[in-house]
Amino acid sequence: GENVEQHPSTLSVQEGDSAVIKCTYSDSASNYFPWYKQELGKRPQLIIDIRSNVGEKKDQRIAVTLNKTAKHFSLHITETQPEDSAVYFCASNAGGTSYGKLTFGQGTILTVHP
Amino acid sequence: SAVISQKPSRDICQRGTSLTIQCQVDSQVTMMFWYRQQPGQSLTLIATANQGSEATYESGFVIDKFPISRPNLTFSTLTVSNMSPEDSSIYLCSVTERLATNEKLFFGSGTQLSVL
Numbered sequence: 383g384e385n386v387e388q389h390p391s392t393l394s395v396q397e398g399d400s401a402v403i404k405c406t407y408s409d410s411a412s413n414y415f416p417w418y419k420q421e422l423g424k425r426p427q428l429i430i431d432i433r434s435n436v437g438e439k440k441d442q443r444i445a446v447t448l449n450k451t452a453k454h455f456s457l458h459i460t461e462t463q464p465e466d467s468a469v470y471f472c473a474s475n476a477g478g479t480s481y482g483k484l485t486f487g488q489g490t491i492l493t494v495h496p
Numbered sequence: 497s498a499v500i501s502q503k504p505s506r507d508i509c510q511r512g513t514s515l516t517i518q519c520q521v522d523s524q525v526t527m528m529f530w531y532r533q534q535p536g537q538s539l540t541l542i543a544t545a546n547q548g549s550e551a552t553y554e555s556g557f558v559i560d561k562f563p564i565s566r567p568n569l570t571f572s573t574l575t576v577s578n579m580s581p582e583d584s585s586i587y588l589c590s591v592t593e594r595l596a597t598n599e600k601l602f603f604g605s606g607t608q609l610s611v612l
Binding site: 383416425426427428431433471473480481482483484485486487488489 | 527529537538539540541544554555588590591592598599600601602603604605606
């Protein structure tokens with residue numbers, strides 16, 4: 383089955399710096415790659431996603447890049463703020479047939495220091 | 497996006513008992529899914545809740561342990577049967593919704609289960 387590896391497991395940055403989280407996947411049929419943010423005690427929230435027909439997508443301070451050949455995708459957060467502190471999960475849809483059947487990475491704990 | 501509510505939000509249960517978690521969506525949705533998040537871990541798909549038919553389980557999950565009902569397009573239940581401490585997790589109901597031209601997965605409020 384699909385395997386999604388996420389790095390780093392923890393990331394600590396100063397406010398205003400950029401943060402980058404990287405994921406690799408194994409199933410070449412995967413065609414949808416969302417990112418979720420989970421604050422302590424809350425549900426995971428979708429923050430950005432990308433489909434395999436696109437190489438990059440931006441939404442304000444957040445961007446995601448996809449390299450299909452290398453089977454990796456990355457989340458970039460610029461001008462980080464303390465409220466960006468959370469656990470971030472990448473995911474992919476193994477088999478490429480459903481947008482709800484996702485395989486998640488192990489998560490990255492991001493801490494933004496004021 | 498749809499509002500996805502779960503009940504209970506948390507519970508503490510005794511080993512060997514069962515708990516049924518309810519998931520209510522404020523609009524009709526085609527696809528509903530149940531995920532598990534073990535303490536400090538990532539999310540794992542348990543099953544797809546199919547309306548009017550048996551749920552489709554992922555590898556490692558079986559109907560006897562996690563029976564699922566989906567009587568209509570807005571409601572589903574997940575039962576955690578014969579619980580053990582290893583079942584202590586957050587259980588998340590989720591649905592896919594089409595926003596603009598794309599389908600996306602959204603999560604419910606979650607049920608935090610502790611088994612003693």
